[in-house]
Amino acid sequence: xxxxSFVWLEITGRCQLNCWHCYADSGPAGGHGSMTSQDWRRVxxxxxxxxxxxxxxxxxxxxxxxxxxxxxxxxxxxxxxxEVFSNLxxxxxxxxxxxxxxxxxxxxxxxxxxxxxHAAITRRAGSYARxxxxxxxxxxxxxPLRVGVIDMGGGQRxxxxxxxxxxxxxxxxxxxxxxxxxxxxxxxxxxxxxLCGNCASGVLAVGxxxxxxxxxxxxxxxxxxxxxxxxxxILAGRxxxxxxxxxEAVFSKQPCAPRCAPARCQPTCAxxxxxxxxxxxxxxxCWPYYR
Numbered sequence: 001x002x003x004x005s006f007v008w009l010e011i012t013g014r015c016q017l018n019c020w021h022c023y024a025d026s027g028p029a030g031g032h033g034s035m036t037s038q039d040w041r042r043v044x045x046x047x048x049x050x051x052x053x054x055x056x057x058x059x060x061x062x063x064x065x066x067x068x069x070x071x072x073x074x075x076x077x078x079x080x081x082x083e084v085f086s087n088l089x090x091x092x093x094x095x096x097x098x099x100x101x102x103x104x105x106x107x108x109x110x111x112x113x114x115x116x117x118h119a120a121i122t123r124r125a126g127s128y129a130r131x132x133x134x135x136x137x138x139x140x141x142x143x144p145l146r147v148g149v150i151d152m153g154g155g156q157r158x159x160x161x162x163x164x165x166x167x168x169x170x171x172x173x174x175x176x177x178x179x180x181x182x183x184x185x186x187x188x189x190x191x192x193x194x195l196c197g198n199c200a201s202g203v204l205a206v207g208x209x210x211x212x213x214x215x216x217x218x219x220x221x222x223x224x225x226x227x228x229x230x231x232x233x234i235l236a237g238r239x240x241x242x243x244x245x246x247x248e249a250v251f252s253k254q255p256c257a258p259r260c261a262p263a264r265c266q267p268t269c270a271x272x273x274x275x276x277x278x279x280x281x282x283x284x285x286c287w288p289y290y291r
Contacts, residue, residue: 004050004235008205008216011040011068012060016089018123021152021178023217026060033208037067039227041074043206046231048078056107058085058216060208069098076103083107088134089127096141105144108135112157113164121152132168139169146172153178201244204235214243 013030015022047055055075062068063086075082084099085107091099099106108131112118118128138145147170151158158175165173195217205216210227212234213219221243224234234240 003202004047004204004231005053005202007043007047007052007055007203007231008058009040009043009055009071010058010060010205010207010216011035011062011071012065013208014064015059015061015087016064016124017061017087017127019121020123021121021150023219024060030060031208032065033210034227035206035208035210037070039210040067040071043226043231044071044075044080045078046226048080050232050235052080054081054083056083056085061087061089063091063095069094072098072104076101081105087122087127088131088138089124090130091134091137096137099138099143100141105146106138107146107148110135110147110149110161110165111152113160114157117157121156132164135165135170136168145170146174148174148176150176150178195247204231206231214240214247218243 010024012032013024013026014028014032015026015030016028018027044055057065057068057072059065062084065071068084072082072084081103083105088106088108098104110118110131111121112128115128118131119125122128135145135147147165149158149161149165162173162175195215203215204223205213206226207213207219210225211222212224212226212231214221214223223240223243224237226234229237
């Protein structure tokens with residue numbers, strides 16, 4: 001499976017938004033799960049011992065977790081870089097000070113250059129203006145920021161959103177399609193076609209109840225729980241190896257899609273870019289741009 005280099009830490013299922021495509025099925029009624037602050041600190045320590053270079057705090061909305069500042073600071077203290085994947089709907093002065101630290105970067109999703117269309121997806125009025133303003137503030141503060149536009153079709157102004165973000169000064173903008181995971185499932189079920197194929201290959205995700213997945217999109221493939229075993233044991237465990245082998249067997253048979261070109265695979269490998277396609281693997285892994 002290779003060395004572990006990136007870990008998603010899904011610290012909460014709570015979010016101010018209720019996006020109709022949310023792969024994590026998070027929203028205002030979500031909770032912080034059963035993982036305590038000490039549990040998360042232990043996972044961060046174990047990740048550092050395994051050579052992880054970057055962790056991403058994600059949710060839900062990670063800024064709603066009361067211990068985010070402590071956990072973020074702990075990750076920095078053990079030598080890791082940190083990315084906070086936020087909806088950027090509400091950023092306090094204290095949070096800006098947190099994000100301004102060296103070694104911290106931000107990421108968020110974006111949907112349209114039109115107020116109504118953006119709000120229809122997030123299902124919260126005012127979300128467009130708030131997120132747009134805070135994207136601008138992050139750019140003004142020179143905080144490293146990447147923004148992913150999720151194209152769900154149906155006349156969504158995804159390309160216009162990309163243009164707007166670039167006009168705002170965002171240096172890293174990616175375009176992704178709807179993932180049929182969680183609330184995003186449309187007319188079918190979750191499956192490997194929603195994945196890039198690099199799940200559990202140098203990456204793992206830990207949920208708010210301690211469940212470990214190969215990545216945040218592969219929630220139907222749990223490989224362990226950090227409240228029952230340490231991360232090293234889970235990484236080397238039979239279940240993780242089994243899932244990795246199953247994914248490799250599936251993706252090794254898929255032909256390289258036309259989209260699998262170097263310009264498209266960096267820095268945002270699309271699901272159609274099979275890991276067997278040289279531009280995407282193994283040295284140009286999709287993390288942490290995959291969300």
